[in-house]
Amino acid sequence: MAAYEVPIIDVLPLVSGKGDRKAVARALGEACRDAGFFYVVGHGIDTGLQNRLESLSRAFFGQDLATKMRIAMPRAGRAWRGFFPVGDELTSGKPDLKEGLYFGTELGPEHPDVKAGLPLHGANQFPETPAELRPVVLEYMRVMTELGHALMSGIALSLELDERYFQDRYTSDPLILFRIFNYPAPAEAVELASTWGVGEHTDYGVLTILKQDDCGGLEVRSARGWVAAPPVPSAFVCNIGDMLDRMTSGLYRSTPHRVRNASGRDRVSWPFFFDPNFHAEVRKVPLPVGALPRPDAEERWDKADVHTFQGTYGDYLLRKVGKVFPDLKDQAL
Numbered sequence: 001m002a003a004y005e006v007p008i009i010d011v012l013p014l015v016s017g018k019g020d021r022k023a024v025a026r027a028l029g030e031a032c033r034d035a036g037f038f039y040v041v042g043h044g045i046d047t048g049l050q051n052r053l054e055s056l057s058r059a060f061f062g063q064d065l066a067t068k069m070r071i072a073m074p075r076a077g078r079a080w081r082g083f084f085p086v087g088d089e090l091t092s093g094k095p096d097l098k099e100g101l102y103f104g105t106e107l108g109p110e111h112p113d114v115k116a117g118l119p120l121h122g123a124n125q126f127p128e129t130p131a132e133l134r135p136v137v138l139e140y141m142r143v144m145t146e147l148g149h150a151l152m153s154g155i156a157l158s159l160e161l162d163e164r165y166f167q168d169r170y171t172s173d174p175l176i177l178f179r180i181f182n183y184p185a186p187a188e189a190v191e192l193a194s195t196w197g198v199g200e201h202t203d204y205g206v207l208t209i210l211k212q213d214d215c216g217g218l219e220v221r222s223a224r225g226w227v228a229a230p231p232v233p234s235a236f237v238c239n240i241g242d243m244l245d246r247m248t249s250g251l252y253r254s255t256p257h258r259v260r261n262a263s264g265r266d267r268v269s270w271p272f273f274f275d276p277n278f279h280a281e282v283r284k285v286p287l288p289v290g291a292l293p294r295p296d297a298e299e300r301w302d303k304a305d306v307h308t309f310q311g312t313y314g315d316y317l318l319r320k321v322g323k324v325f326p327d328l329k330d331q332a333l
Contacts, residue, residue, distance in 0.1 A: 035255060079119075
């Protein structure tokens with residue numbers, strides 16, 4: 001594998017409002033143009049909260065399948081929340097070697113989007129055991145949403161835009177999707193050569209903030225080839241998604257990545273997706289003087305072109321997630 005280091009950026013000035021925010025913005029811009037991935041430290045997310053989330057997640061996945069299936073995703077219908085077993089999620093039509101929990105913004109039946117039957121909106125499914133997972137997940141999503149706003153203000157500044165550019169147009173009411181994935185240790189070593197925890201893909205929205213355990217296994221496709229993005233103590237690894245690629249005409253590229261669990265033990269990760277509002281029409285932003293668009297249809301792993309898509313972010317997202325869970329799509333949509 002090529003020698004490569006995903007940049008580590010101290011984002012404390014963005015979180016605290018004190019310090020050299022423009023320097024952070026420059027570092028974010030360089031990372032978005034080059035790797036599309038970067039680590040963030042100085043983010044201010046409580047370590048105790050993270051530790052509780054990790055221990056409770058492992059406790060849930062340690063239960064038998066029948067217990068976990070009590071909150072199976074089909075039970076949530078159009079809200080698309082809950083548990084899925086190993087092999088039920090597909091990437092490029094191939095089953096992933098992982099199980100997981102899907103969460104999102106907690107919405108009651110009185111919410112207009114829930115009343116309208118909008119997919120991906122509604123109440124979460126939480127397990128009876130461990131019962132503590134519910135308040136921890138809800139608090140984690142709250143503080144991570146605040147971090148998402150702070151990071152996007154820095155990305156706006158990196159593009160020489162007003163720091164509230166994305167919040168005013170796309171993320172004042174962001175679509176929040178939070179996942180907890182468990183990648184079981186392969187039963188046989190031969191599986192390591194043929195089975196991916198999740199295959200090559202790009203994320204759909206604007207920003208993903210990933211907490212990962214100490215197992216490693218995340219790989220990023222750079223211009224130098226596939227490179228590792230191993231765990232960094234006290235850091236989240238972040239990547240930009242298809243909609244930021246679209247907004248910036250390819251200047252900031254959504255980078256393919258994949259996961260293979262070769263650690264010999266279960267790997268748990270917590271991707272938090274900070275995305276445009278479901279109803280938002282994603283348009284191009286004015287680029288800095290001298291910046292050149294980089295259309296990428298021929299270069300993308302799936303040969304898709306995010307720049308020619310027409311419609312709302314919700315339209316784009318539903319087309320994507322329907323391919324991930326084709327059996328659930330017919331029920332939920």
